[in-house]
Amino acid sequence: MPSPTTPPADSLLQHRAFVAFWLARIASSFGFQMLSVAVGWQIYSITGRALDLGLIGLVQFIPSLLLALPAGHVADQFERRRIVLFGQIVEWIAIALLAGLSLRHGIHEVGILALVFAIGVAKAFEFPALQSMLPALVPAQILPRAMAVNASAGQAAMIMGPALGGLLYVAGPGVVYAVAAALYLVSVILLSRLRHEQAPPRREPATLKTVFAGVHFIRHRPDVLGVISLDLFAVLLGGATALLPIFARDILHTGPWGLGLLRAAPAVGALLMSLWLARHNMQRRVGPIMFASVAGFGVATLVFALSTTLWLSLAALFALGAFDMVSMVIRGALVQLDTPDDMRGRVSAVNAIFINTSNQLGEFESGMLAAWLGAVGATVIGGVGTLLVVGLWMAMFPGLRRRQQLHVEASGPGEPVPDIL
Template sequence: MSASEFALFRHRPFLSFWFGRVFTSMSNNMLAVAVGWQMYDLTHSAMDLGLVGLVQFAPALLFTLIVGHVADRYDRRRIITVCLALQTLVIGVLIASTHYHWISRDLILICSLLIGTAKAFQMPTQQALAPLVVPLEVLPRAMALSSSGVQFAIIVGPAFGGFLYAAGANAVYSLCCALTFCSAISFLSIRIDHAPAPREPVTLRSMFAGLDFIWHRKAVLGAISLDLFAVLLGGATALLPIFARDILLVGPIGLGMLRSAPAVGALTTSIWLARKPIERRVGKVMFGAVALYGVATLVFAFSKLFLLSLGALVITGAADMVSVVIRQSLVQLETPNEMRGRVSAVNSIFIGASNQLGEFESGTTAALWGAVTSVAIGGIGTLLVVATWMKHFPQLTNRERLTSDETDKNS
């Protein structure tokens, strides 16, 4: 670990933020394995796997404008803590219902909806909090380090969740409950000089300020929308239980390994980016990474070999991490603090759409044409999106550096 990285880990607000993200990421990914396997065991339906993603995304879409105002007007640490407390309670419901054998498809969907509601407030608030825990000049390095911890959790979480599931779903749910509670404590312990923005009257103009800001910053608009459409089409996460059970024949342990594989690539890449930040040709590097993500998705779609499938998913994780660090750093550096809540709320909608709504899209197309065709179509779609965005967002394609002349003004 370099001296600059070590200095970040000695910075208490960043350390608390780092642990909070790691704990919640570990819980979320273990929970996804258990819920996905339990739902597929109950219904054997690709559509129901997609519905889990859809009901988690719906609250984010419904509450977008409200979330942004809340994040800008109130203490972001307490908002995150309340959201995590709600998730802890919902996981407790999953524990009780599984133990007493009244778990059902509908109950899983209701719990997913409640967790999605909590995340709708948590995720944009968490994004808006990030630039406050470190100086802006080291934000890209801090985000890469933070992402490395998250990716480690994504590796360990699903794999450990798959092994634990052999002892029953409640073994996984119980650990998720404990981790989510620890995450809440970590975020609550952050000590920073954070004065929420003045509570201006809530008007239509202020509600839509985040959308207006993004619309007039074409580089930001291109970066955020690229994530929406590329990952929306290219994601295969929701279908991994089908690949594990019916195509690769590797069971719940194999499912945990498949879910962990992208994080292996992402962790390796995030550690590299923390040491060697991308400083030149950031636009072209980002588009190249998303194109590689699409190609690796195609390889995974047609693979019948478990090791080849793991390798393809590792590459998707590595490529996605390059894109994520560039996109998220650009958005945060281009946005003034008093606007970060509202901009992060809109950004979270795009991220949520690319993940949860992408899971619904994958489940729907898999129900119509099969899992392999669904993932293949997504990989091709990702490549088409890259070509289209490079043409229509030249400001982003030709972006040389993350920082710009206006960044210093926003800090």
């Protein structure tokens, strides 16, 4: 494998399908982030009720939870590119309707929530198929770098998308929706022209056994179970970002501008780390590096909890985002490479349940602890809990702790993947 200072033989730019996939990801991610800002502002301006802001999250979370396993089964039964394309077409139609109705001033909160729910349903089916497409676009040896480049698109959208949506909202929500719909249309066109090689799906009837096959697979693969469950509990405990408004106002004594910087810091750290990972292959000691990164996430959470100055808090959140990106790339690549292609959709669906649950429950857990112990106490417990989880998981999954390489050639689909020591 070439060194980072020499042009790699398997350059990502040589894989045109991946480039098209990445550009589509950028377009749709920016569109979705702009959409999220506009929906929140529009609903609150119409109703003035905070409850409706919570309903926006609820109507997206319900389909992501209830449809995850059926969506994973579908992703393994049909061509994944077509599933992603169909999902994005549905999302584009819903956003275009939001744009048209808003420009004509003919929409209300129920209509907005209904269209957001339709987008949530489409995304529930899109996610496992989208995750499962990436390993077919690049060689396994450079999949971690491809995942880092792909993640950079999402992080850039998280940083700049809301700002762009906020600026365009001055002209009205319909303008934001129109631009978001145009970005989704770009993504649809790119995906429609994408050449995606996939082995012919093995059609199976939808039974409880086939739908829950991803759960069964993960239970019998210690490394896959270890990384997915580690993500669940680490994010569940380390949800400091949910308490940022309290830290900004009551502890750091800053205003909305400071809160904006605090919210952006983890995404900036993650974006810069993703760009670094895109140029450097992780070839050795991936297990120890992953555990060290999650531990670094916990330490950064503790530093943020105890900080009373804005610059130190920003540095801690920056490091938190960077550490999380390292562990996310390793976890994501390991799950994809240890899973046979005909199971990737269902395994990705189970992973999606873990991710959505940890994010939602993590914010709830942080809020409840903060109500009892204060924001600082809740965040300290979260950081300490993350470090305890790392130690416990290193003891429970010794093969994962000793794992050296991401890419392991299995002897056949569905067979256990040996540890490389």
